[in-house]
Amino acid sequence: NGKLDRRALPDPDPAYLLGQAYEAPKSEVEIAMAAIWAQVLGVERVGRHDNFFELGGHSLLAVNLVEQLRKAGLMADVHALLSQPTLAALAAYQQDAQAFKAPANLIPPGCARITPQMLSLVSLEQSAIDRIVASVPGGAANVQEIYPLAPLQEG
Secondary structure (H helix, E strand, O other), X not given: OOOOOHHHOOOOOHHHHHHOOOOOOOOXXXXXXXXXXXXHHOOXXXXXXXXXXXXXXXXXXXXXXXXXHHHOOOXXXXXXXXXXXXXXXXXXXXXXXXXXXXXXXXXXXXXXXXXXXXXXXXXXXXXXXXXXXXXXXXXXXXXXXXXXXXXXHHO
């Protein structure tokens, strides 16, 4: 029926786990994440270089882990866990994600005219801005920001 018969699998080899050098979590983020990983995975401790999936993690536990991390105020998603499966890598990813700050919106509400100095995400000449604003129903008052096109959108 395609299901896994867990009783037919060999018991985990403790020598394999003992053969890996344990390195304790260092940063506050790593320490917080390690506690959550240990709780979700049902293991005693989690080291910096431990891999979520090698410790018994799977897709359902990954979703549970992401939920617990978010409850603790840490940024994470399943895609990040798949690409950064070790504690140290996921903690570094989380710290990088927190370090990003979106630029402030410089176009005030109800603005009558948008100038190049008000655009923090794109560099446009006034004539290009005026063409964009002219295509928006309600004009400049309905523009909050102008974003650059993604490479796929440029055509």
